[in-house]
Amino acid sequence: MNNRNILMSIQGITPEELMYLQHATATLSEEQLKSFVFLYSGKRKNAQDIMLFTLIGFLGFAGIQRFVLNQVAMGVIYFLTLGFCWIGTIVDIINHKSMTDEYNQRMARESLNMVMGGF
Template sequence: MKHNFLFHLANVTTEEMIFIQEITKDLNENQVRNFELVYTGKRRDPQHVLLFTILGFFGIAGIQRFVTNQMGMGILYFLTAGLCFIGTIVDLINYKSLANEYNHKMALESRHFVGMAAM
């Protein structure tokens, strides 16, 4: 079974699991192993995004945006105290979608990297 690593990812969502299975279905065992190595180093656990968002209330706002490579929004949150905490509250509600969006980008990037290495 070439997608066993999905069960070992921390807090993997069903949406993320289906997406990864779809983009890796045409890879061989070795390529899936390489994808796993690259992707597990890049993905973000949704619970960590939630933790960073909560830290925005007590420390530096926007950490969750920096962690998900949204540098512009991170700077904006930092300078405006999380857009006067409204943006931070919205991110608390949508932390899973922030993590999923980032993880989808990293999965596609990892898939592209593995595909290029096979050439």
């Protein structure tokens, strides 16, 4: 299996994410790449899930999406202020894909560091 197919095995991967990962993992051996895919797959988030968590904010549980994306302080602030009176929640609905992409890139870098540093 070539490197492209290994990365394509990540469930729900987007074309943009695939291009980013191909570039980021270009120097990895096949064994390192398999380890990377295993680690990264467990950490990455799906944009549709983040959208769903954001929509739940309108039911009075604002900020869940921020907790899921490891933004605990913002999650607490959203929860206590009803998502900044729902304005922040609306902004997050609009930006859910970019928020997810940013998180996934951070997790890709973290996974790469783990694989290249030997954990």
